[in-house]
Amino acid sequence: MSRDYTFTLEVRYYETDAQGVVHHANYFKYFELARVNHLRSLGHEYADLERDGVILVVNKIACSYRAPARFGDVLTIDIHTARSRGARIDHEYQVFREGILIAEGSSTLACIDRDGQVQRLPDYLVIEE
Numbered sequence: 001m002s003r004d005y006t007f008t009l010e011v012r013y014y015e016t017d018a019q020g021v022v023h024h025a026n027y028f029k030y031f032e033l034a035r036v037n038h039l040r041s042l043g044h045e046y047a048d049l050e051r052d053g054v055i056l057v058v059n060k061i062a063c064s065y066r067a068p069a070r071f072g073d074v075l076t077i078d079i080h081t082a083r084s085r086g087a088r089i090d091h092e093y094q095v096f097r098e099g100i101l102i103a104e105g106s107s108t109l110a111c112i113d114r115d116g117q118v119q120r121l122p123d124y125l126v127i128e129e
Helices: 026-041 046-051
Strands: 004-010 055-065 074-085 088-097 100-112
Touching (some): 004 026, 026 046, 026 055, 026 100
Antiparallel strands (some): 055 100, 088 100
């Protein structure tokens, strides 16, 4: 599995609040979009993982905000897989607007089966240290 991936998106109007700023909760959606597209870039669809009984759930997530994003801004989300072994994947995120860092985040995903029991990651999601 590749450690790094970059994803770009344009802020949509419905993602903003009454002040015209991206609502803070949307950054977690952006992080998920980056993860799903990173996986796709590696030749795997998230739906296929779930079909095969590999379910990745968010165990922990955080975001620090530095500057606002607004409707129409083009954001670049850099995702870095800091750790991927055992039953967890740790990601780090940086969100840029025109080269300016506007947010940073992190998440830990746990791998579970359909019964909610922790299971090891499939080999193709493991990064050897």
